[in-house]
Amino acid sequence: MAPPNIVVLTGAGISRESGLHTFRDADGIWAKHRIEDVATPEAFRRDPARVRSFYNARRAGLRDPAVQPNAAHAALAELDARWAGDFLLVTQNVDDLHHRAGSRRLVHMHGELARDRCIYCQVVSPGGGDLTAETRCPACGRAGGMRPHVVWFGEMPLEMERIAAALAACDLFVSIGTSGAVYPAAGFVAEVRGRADTLELNLEPSEGSHLFDEARHGPATRLVPEWVEAMLAKWP
Numbered sequence: 554m555a556p557p558n559i560v561v562l563t564g565a566g567i568s569r570e571s572g573l574h575t576f577r578d579a580d581g582i583w584a585k586h587r588i589e590d591v592a593t594p595e596a597f598r599r600d601p602a603r604v605r606s607f608y609n610a611r612r613a614g615l616r617d618p619a620v621q622p623n624a625a626h627a628a629l630a631e632l633d634a635r636w637a638g639d640f641l642l643v644t645q646n647v648d649d650l651h652h653r654a655g656s657r658r659l660v661h662m663h664g665e666l667a668r669d670r671c672i673y674c675q676v677v678s679p680g681g682g683d684l685t686a687e688t689r690c691p692a693c694g695r696a697g698g699m700r701p702h703v704v705w706f707g708e709m710p711l712e713m714e715r716i717a718a719a720l721a722a723c724d725l726f727v728s729i730g731t732s733g734a735v736y737p738a739a740g741f742v743a744e745v746r747g748r749a750d751t752l753e754l755n756l757e758p759s760e761g762s763h764l765f766d767e768a769r770h771g772p773a774t775r776l777v778p779e780w781v782e783a784m785l786a787k788w789p
């Protein structure tokens with residue numbers, strides 16, 4: 554029998570043990586900032602400096618040498634490298650820890666914190682330093698229009714056709730480190746349940762826990778390596 558086709562969805566919880574804050578935990582990002590002030594197109598139109606400062610601070614946090622991929626990121630990268638069936642890792646995270654861990658069959662549906670996008674020509678460029686009103690687009694040369702390449706609330710997530718195709722073909726859907734609060738990602742399990750096996754690996758029950766065939770609760774750095782090891786033992 555062929556190895557099952559797998560789709561894995563991750564959220565901020567998988568990066569928590571790397572030292573990055575989640576969004577909705579008590580010490581989370583939305584406990585310190587209002588979404589309406591920093592993570593919507595209206596916020597950027599109203600006060601671009603405030604939005605750029607919010608993302609510049611998170612970029613600085615991501616460049617902290619103490620922030621490294623953890624055992625959960627590494628386990629998913631190993632599964633990606635060794636899995637003979639279809640495999641797609643869909644992350645809501647805008648950090649680069651999955652890529653740095655070695656994941657390649659990877660989609661950043663909410664964009665990537667470390668990359669820039671020009672609102673005039675839409676070209677995405679490798680970011681890096683702080684974004685300011687003076688930052689020039691390397692493609693069209695214009696200043697004043699550079700934003701982080703991140704999907705804000707009210708904006709369409711990226712690569713949705715590719716994600717829909719993978720969900721339609723998957724036999725196993727695994728959700729890791731996400732509260733199941735943000736759509737359309739939170740709706741994926743409802744899309745596949747009944748047709749694919751569904752598993753939640755999370756520190757605590759998510760808002761959609763009841764929709765999963767199985768839910769295991771604990772830290773990702775324990776649950777994810779255990780799950781990957783069992784999958785690779787069953788399908789060498």
Ligand code: BV8
Pocket residue numbers: 563564565566567569570575576577578581592645646647663703704705706707708709710729730731732733734735736737754755756757758759771772773774
């Ligand atoms: C859109 C980038 C449509 C920015 C983010 C109904 C249907 C469809 C849409 C909506 C709807 N109702 C409302 C909407 C609109 C909205 C939405 O869902 N709102 C919510 C608040 C109700 N959705 C949107 O706007 C989306 N776009 O729908 O477009 C459209 C259609 C046509 C044309 C145009 C548009 C866009 C959503 C994307 C927004 N951008 N991020 C940034 O990062 O700054 S969302 C943000 O939330 C992050 O991406 C984050 O990943 C995401 C989800 O949060 P989580 O990752 O789950 O993090 P959270 O803190 O919530 O949870 C962490 C979990 O980890 C917890 O469960 C915790 O227990 C666990 N955990 C903690 N530690 C550990 C752990 N687990 C394991 N181990 C640990 N150690």
